[in-house]
Amino acid sequence: MTVVTTGAILAGGRSTRFGDADKSVARIAGVPMVRRVADRLAGTDDPVPPGADRASGGDAVVDELAVNCRPDQRDAIAEALSGVPLPVRWAIDEEPDLGPLAGIGNACRAATEPYAAVVACDMPFVDPAFLAAMRETVAESGAEAAVPRLEDRWYQTTQAVYAAESAAEACQRALDRGDRKVLALVDQVDAVVVDDEAIRSLTAELTFTNVNTRPELDEAERAVAAAADAA
Numbered sequence: 527m528t529v530v531t532t533g534a535i536l537a538g539g540r541s542t543r544f545g546d547a548d549k550s551v552a553r554i555a556g557v558p559m560v561r562r563v564a565d566r567l568a569g570t571d572d573p574v575p576p577g578a579d580r581a582s583g584g585d586a587v588v589d590e591l592a593v594n595c596r597p598d599q600r601d602a603i604a605e606a607l608s609g610v611p612l613p614v615r616w617a618i619d620e621e622p623d624l625g626p627l628a629g630i631g632n633a634c635r636a637a638t639e640p641y642a643a644v645v646a647c648d649m650p651f652v653d654p655a656f657l658a659a660m661r662e663t664v665a666e667s668g669a670e671a672a673v674p675r676l677e678d679r680w681y682q683t684t685q686a687v688y689a690a691e692s693a694a695e696a697c698q699r700a701l702d703r704g705d706r707k708v709l710a711l712v713d714q715v716d717a718v719v720v721d722d723e724a725i726r727s728l729t730a731e732l733t734f735t736n737v738n739t740r741p742e743l744d745e746a747e748r749a750v751a752a753a754a755d756a757a
């Protein structure tokens with residue numbers, strides 16, 4: 527499988543819907559969510575529910591990780607990522623709470639590879655083959671990003687592939703003019719929209735499942751347990 531370069535994991539949010547804990551290190555069947563994302567990218571993952579497209583285990587689709595978080599999150603996330611067979615770069619927010627746009631910008635700035643496959647830490651069933659396909663789209667088209675958009679939903683800016691330098695600059699430009707909306711990034715880069723039809727030909731909607739609440743965590747845990755039983 528083609529290597530898609532830097533895997534940029536976003537974990538700098540406050541997890542307010544999750545309650546009094548950082549969801550990035552909340553465990554699903556014993557494995558912290560951020561670790562599940564890293565393992566998907568590294569090809570060292572546990573069984574995943576049907577619909578996560580690529581079966582568990584496989585080749586790494588990135589050759590390094592860039593992890594964006596606040597300074598106070600770093601130790602717990604580092605522990606969660608301990609043993610991941612990829613170099614980990616840290617993209618620590620100097621100023622917290624500027625939103626996902628700032629997180630994407632910081633992660634892209636920390637990337638040492640030309641492309642960044644961005645994934646939010648709360649997407650435990652991300653399909654690495656989908657990221658690889660988007661990386662190919664960006665490289666072949668000469669565009670600066672491939673951003674999925676399901677019909678009747680927002681752009682999935684937190685599971686997308688960006689030309690790292692262009693995206694970092696675009697995020698900074700938006701922040702400098704006081705725009706924190708993540709859509710500013712899509713406006714500011716030459717983006718290929720990966721539409722509904724393309725998404726369905728490449729992967730399944732499960733790739734976008736994100737865990738915001740405790741009940742959603744429980745649901746993800748049940749799905750993982752069922753997959754493990756079936757394996």
Ligand SMILES: Nc1nc2c(ncn2[C@@H]2O[C@H](COP(=O)(O)OP(=O)(O)OP(=O)(O)O)[C@@H](O)[C@H]2O)c(=O)[nH]1
Nearest residue numbers: 536537538539540541542543623624625626629646
């Ligand atoms: N660096 C940074 N990342 C953020 C920020 N807000 C959200 N994110 C990240 O953006 C992604 C999508 O955000 P949400 O799913 O809303 O996560 P969240 O903000 O932690 O959760 P809620 O507080 O419940 O909305 C997650 O990976 C977050 O970690 C922020 O202010 N700074």
